[in-house]
Amino acid sequence: MTAFPEESFVTPDGRTIGGVMMEMRNITLRFGGVIAIKDISFDIREGEIRAIIGPNGAGKSSMLNVISGFYNPQEGDVLFHGKKRPPMRPYQVARQGIARTFQNIALFDGMSVLDNIMTGRLTHMKTGLLEQAIWWGKAEREEVANRRKVEEIIDFLEIEHIRKTPVGRLPYGLKKRVELARALAAEPKILLLDEPMAGMNVEEKEDMCRFILDVNDEFGTTIALIEHDMGVVMDLSDRVVVMDYGKKIGDGTPDEVRASKEVIDAYLGVAHD
Amino acid sequence: MASTAQAAGELASIPRILARNAAHYGDRPAYREKDLGIWQAWTWAEAAAEIEALALGFMTLGAQPGDKIAIIGRNRPALYWAMISAQMVGAVPVPLYQDAVGDEIAFVLEHCEARFVVAGDQEQVDKMVDVKDSLRHLEHIIYLDPRGLRKYDHQHLTAYTELQNKGRDARDAFQPEIKRRTDALGYDDTCVMLYTSGTTGRPKGVVLSNRNIIETAKNSAEFDHLRQSEEILAYLPMAWVGDFIFSVGQAMWCGFCVNCPESADTMMTDMREIGPTYYFAPPRVFEAKLTSVMIRMEDAGRFKRWLFKRYMAVAHRVGPAILDGKPVSGGDRMAYRLGEIFVYGPLKNTLGLSRVRVGYTAGEAIGPEIFDFYRSLGINLKQLYGQTEASVFITQQRDGEVFSDTVGTPTPGVELRIDDATREVFYRSPGVFVEYYRNAESTASTKDAEGWVATGDAGFIDPESGHLRIIDRAKDVGEMADGRLFAPKYVENKLKFYPDILEVVVFGNGRDRCTAFINIDLTAVGNWAERNNIAYGSYQELAGHPKVLDTIQSHVEEVNASLANDAMLSGCQIHRFLVLHKELDADDGELTRTRKVRRRIIEEKFADLIAGLYDGSEKVSTVTEVTYEDGRKGSISATLELRDAKVYPTENRMAAE
Incomplete structure (x- = not known):
């Protein structure tokens, strides 16, 4: 049903979309008696922007938590690069190249923007506690290299002016951007964004859209995002999964999804006569 | 040679x-x-x-x-x-x-x-x-x-x-x-x-x-x-x-x-x-820095505010004199030195001005309070007067000879001449431009055969200091209907010295009285609104707030009072004014890229508002086209309140009556 070619191809705007990177196969997730996700299958391809949408309580965030390995589904498998992924601890997921941002900002308020982003480099640091405490030789070189990477991200996201500002003093829109910076600092292969534009004004949303597109374009990062703003989703994403009450009710390009009767019914409601 | x-x-x-x-x-x-x-x-x-x-x-x-x-x-x-x-x-x-x-x-x-x-x-x-x-x-x-x-x-x-x-x-x-x-x-x-x-x-x-x-x-x-x-x-x-x-x-x-x-x-x-x-830095940069210092001081604790006030008073009294090397009493010198440790030094450091040996401002008139503030801190801030056609320098102030209302003496190598009739300033120097590219006509009308260039500014040599003083653009200096001198920029600058006011445009050439458009300064007025618990959603809303209008009116009236004392410029008192619903912007062509007011364009664009100021109406509704940064166009509509300001009788007129 998707208008997407099966094999890797180049989009009209010059991005390369490769083969399947991650596949959800018949995922079911229950919390006690509540079925949060019911038998959902879809895939995420290399280099694409994949959106997950749906009304409140549809199970979007749960889905993202399954992808990030935070929840282990009772049924079904997550395949990463064609291989079945065993249940993992969050740090193991991070090492695989998966990074995320949160719906409710989860930064260290008392630390500076720079230090917050540096924490995103943790998986790239090899030196031990003692070496870092003495901070000589290898540890110093490593920190300089990591700091350089972080500065490149600061430059990329245009937050030079708040480099040394404690995060707690920043307005909401900038905090969101710092969170994105921290996720990017891990140099992820796949980036999960949980409502990156919630609570933003139009200008902040436009900025954020531009950064998401730039990240995808510049680094070729695969992005999976949850978002409520339909305009944003339709403009931004290559393909969309639509969820309602834990079930998948649509999957395809924005145009296909927009035309689907089931999706319209879920969003606008159905007349009962 | x-x-x-x-x-x-x-x-x-x-x-x-x-x-x-x-x-x-x-x-x-x-x-x-x-x-x-x-x-x-x-x-x-x-x-x-x-x-x-x-x-x-x-x-x-x-x-x-x-x-x-x-x-x-x-x-x-x-x-x-x-x-x-x-x-x-x-x-x-x-x-x-x-x-x-x-x-x-x-x-x-x-x-x-x-x-x-x-x-x-x-x-x-x-x-x-x-x-x-x-x-x-x-x-x-x-x-x-x-x-x-x-x-x-x-x-x-x-x-x-x-x-x-x-x-x-x-x-x-x-x-x-x-x-x-x-x-x-x-x-x-x-x-x-x-x-x-x-x-x-x-x-x-x-x-x-x-x-x-x-x-x-x-x-x-x-x-x-x-x-x-x-x-x-x-x-x-x-x-x-x-x-x-x-x-x-x-x-x-x-x-x-x-x-x-x-x-x-x-x-x-x-x-x-x-x-x-x-x-x-242009005056507006110094102004913005001072505004941010004052705003932050208002939020500081009581002791810090006391310290700041106490030592700024000392600096105000003796700072400029110490900078110019004039005699100052031992006690004052001691107090100034303490102030340097407690207030001036840290403040200069915060502003990044600790090491400034030579500082200049130019482009617009600078408010005397602002100018004195920086000089009293011991920063050698001076004024210069120049333009592109002169490769900048025409006049500049020498160390130790600095005044807030003059622009100094000619730079070495520059000759100065002031036209007796029009008061326009002319100069000749090694920096005088070659020509306007592919525009012989403009070149000829600006630079004569002997190399004298017209600045387009009216001014005079101050008899006391021997420095040049600029009044206004020569073409903007006009006459009012009854023949009194009309110098809009002089009045605008006086108003712009109030931190609440960002931009002013005064009208009145060939008319019987003066009126003005005013732009408020969103930073200063916004801070004031916050402290006084006044809610606002946009520039437009704040600009139309009755309390803001009251404040601006009091500023206008203070300026009128001071103009009344000046025999030459008393005709320029502002009878009516309004606070504009949008900030004047270079993207809309209302200002130049260097933020100078384009009078003719503003007069055309807001003709309905000017008419309102002169026909006595109390409210005017208008729609204005705006250009966004990316070049798209939109429009904003507003209903503006027009206010009368008190004007003061001048000594001249009293004598005539």
């Missing part, structure tokens, strides 16, 4: 001065730029190598003597280098204002027939790509920051570093030709072409020769004893003549270091880190 002859022989062009700097102080820092959070430095020798590589790159593109190479972007060492590289291949650099929009850029590029453009980043490249098809001469665009440009069609597009690499590879083929062209540059060849923003009509390309730039740089550097050890911050538009003189002319002549901030937003931090010793 000996030095002139010598200069003409050896140092007759910027590339030759560069060669001297590289040879004599090759390992001293010439340029710094903060990149990825760290200050990167280039010595004179390194900079010379970079500049030569780019010049060679221009040769691979086929640059010819006399070509124009446009440069657009924020202040970055690489863009300054591009200007000198252009000169090395015999071409003429044409820096453009980085916030100029599409058709302004198209006009300038077409007028100067630019073959190449060096653009700072994607934003500037996009503008060039938009207008390229309509231009007959533009061949190639060179960009500095590659971000976002990877997928652009590179047929007419090359990265700066790539062009340098191509140049280095072709060094053997082109080096002798570059040397020949550089050696051929004479004192009367064109150094740079700068387009003036122009308060009316299309911008004019001011042609400045090597003589203009080098002589001016030399005279003004000697006047202020500028040395090789100076540090300056390059943050003003590269297309502005002042930046060219400070960051290229004087920097080259003296061999001092030019520091480029990381971005416009990080200016304050970068300035603190660098601590410039020679600093120029």
